[in-house]
Amino acid sequence: NTWSPSGVPTAYEDVIIVNTHTVSINANAVCNSLSIGQGSVTVLRFTTNNDRTLTVSKDITINNRAIFDVATNSNADHQVELTNGNLINNGTLNFATDNNSLCNIIFSKSGSQNISGSGTTTNFNLMTLDMGTSINNMLNVTSTNFTAPTNFLTINTGTFKLSSASAVNITPFSGTATIPQKGGLWVNSNQATVNIGATLTMFGNVTVSSGTLNVGNAANEDLLSNGGFLTVSNGLLNIAGKYYATGINNLSKFTLSGGSIIVPSVGSTNTTIAPFQIAGAGSQFSMTGGLLI
Numbered sequence: 001n002t003w004s005p006s007g008v009p010t011a012y013e014d015v016i017i018v019n020t021h022t023v024s025i026n027a028n029a030v031c032n033s034l035s036i037g038q039g040s041v042t043v044l045r046f047t048t049n050n051d052r053t054l055t056v057s058k059d060i061t062i063n064n065r066a067i068f069d070v071a072t073n074s075n076a077d078h079q080v081e082l083t084n085g086n087l088i089n090n091g092t093l094n095f096a097t098d099n100n101s102l103c104n105i106i107f108s109k110s111g112s113q114n115i116s117g118s119g120t121t122t123n124f125n126l127m128t129l130d131m132g133t134s135i136n137n138m139l140n141v142t143s144t145n146f147t148a149p150t151n152f153l154t155i156n157t158g159t160f161k162l163s164s165a166s167a168v169n170i171t172p173f174s175g176t177a178t179i180p181q182k183g184g185l186w187v188n189s190n191q192a193t194v195n196i197g198a199t200l201t202m203f204g205n206v207t208v209s210s211g212t213l214n215v216g217n218a219a220n221e222d223l224l225s226n227g228g229f230l231t232v233s234n235g236l237l238n239i240a241g242k243y244y245a246t247g248i249n250n251l252s253k254f255t256l257s258g259g260s261i262i263v264p265s266v267g268s269t270n271t272t273i274a275p276f277q278i279a280g281a282g283s284q285f286s287m288t289g290g291l292l293i
Contacts, residue, residue: 011057017042017066024071025052025078033058033085037066046078046103047071053078058085062119066091074101081106082113089117089143096125096149106130107158112138115146124148131158135182135204150174150197159184159205167191179204179228187211187235201246202228208235208259216240219267225252232290234258238265244277252283260291 009015009031017023019040024047034056036044044067046052060082062068069092070078080095080103087093087105095103102125107113110132115122122145131137137158146164153160153172157180162168168189174197179185184205187194192211200206200215201224212235215223222241223230227250230243236259243263245252264275276292278285 017044025054028053030055035061036068037063039064042066044068045071046074049074049076051076051078055081057083060087062089062091062093064090069094070097070101070103072097072101078103081108084109086114089119089122091119092121093119094121094123096123107139115141115143118144122146124152127152128154129158129160130156133182135159135184155183157182159186161186161188162192163188169193171195171197173197187213201226205229208232208237210235212236214238220269227251229253231255232259232261237261239263240266241268242273242275244273245280251280252278255286256290256292257288258290262293
């Protein structure tokens with residue numbers, strides 16, 4: 001058999017695609033968990049020109065020498081939804097094989113999920129976090145490799161945490177962006193650089209514990225606080241323009257215990273708001289280490 005169990009999988013079945021087979025996804029599909037390959041070249045591929053969805057409840061595991069990708073002639077936007085498990089890639093994952101043959105992914109567990117593995121290619125297209133009601137629900141990226149296009153990230157709820165040990169350079173937002181109240185962005189990778197191309201407004205949390213986060217790349221592109229926590233314990237945060245709250249009644253919650261914050265890293269021409277300003281009554285400021293430049 002090509003896979004076990006035989007027949008069309010149901011939402012309650014754990015699917016194993018056995019060695020040396022190629023399986024095409026040409027209809028919407030579901031399964032409980034998915035394991036691709038057992039050490040030999042094995043392929044799972046979206047092939048149809050019509051958009052298709054694969055929904056997996058538990059883990060997706062791409063084993064050594066296995067491939068999960070999109071056919072280069074697919075010319076469609078497919079989708080994988082991982083509702084309760086993790087993605088482990090020790091082979092090849094390529095969800096953007098060309099500009100028109102793509103697969104997007106949704107992480108929708110009401111809890112935390114992981115992207116891990118030592119695969120040489122872990123290449124995503126668009127990624128959405130819809131992870132319940134808690135900001136503490138995290139998608140933690142620890143995979144050896146991680147690539148994604150500019151503007152790949154949508155955070156509805158949950159925190160995107162980049163912890164890869166590789167020199168990842170990503171731009172989740174190229175323009176003005178917002179971190180929602182139940183969302184977060186966390187840079188936790190020593191060699192990583194995460195770029196925000198313009199002003200970032202934070203209702204939720206922004207955390208830097210390792211690596212570099214660049215907010216804005218031109219004068220007057222700011223980090224605006226709307227009650228979220230800004231926490232830097234290591235690494236570098238560059239804010240092109242200003243850090244401040246958008247109104248007198250909006251709170252800033254600021255903690256610096258290590259690392260460095262440079263503000264402005266480019267410049268600010270505003271004559272009424274300081275480049276670093278905390279003014280709202282009830283705001284929090286804690287600086288026990290690090291540099292504020």
